Amino acid sequence: MSEKENLVRFGISMPQSLIEQFDRLITMQGYDNRSEAIRDLARKALLTSSSMQPNEIVAGTIVMVYDHEIRDLPITLMELQHDYHHAIISTMHIHLNHQQCLEILVVRGEVQKLRELQQRIQVLKGVGYAELSVTHVDEHGSGHSHDHGHSHSHPHS
Incomplete structure (x- = not known):
């Protein structure tokens, strides 16, 4: 405020x-x-995704917990993430125990597309939890530069 x-x-x-x-x-x-x-x-x-306009640009996370021993679930999740590669900025994968994994997807895009991704993850057999949390993104910028004195250009194989 x-x-x-x-x-x-x-x-x-x-x-x-x-x-x-x-x-x-x-x-x-x-x-x-x-x-x-x-x-x-x-x-x-x-800030709940359901209270936002479907085409509003947001950034946030999708946090999920799933059973990696469920047949083909890790592969299905990876393929789904590839389908939404334009919206996923980064991922973090944590082994909670022998059976459960916690995965955090850092996302940015239209809230409707991110909700769609979260819902597609949530309904998969073996996913115990999938929650989308978002915040508004000022698309016009606040004058803050993201150049921190280093280059992001590097060769990719």
């Missing part, structure tokens, strides 16, 4: 037990007051 933005007061009615639980939660999370916590909840709700 910008310092110049005006704050608007409004009232919220909640059952006593819900507000008590909420107060305990925000205290544990370190909030000084309910207003800060409510603002963060509103921001988070606005």
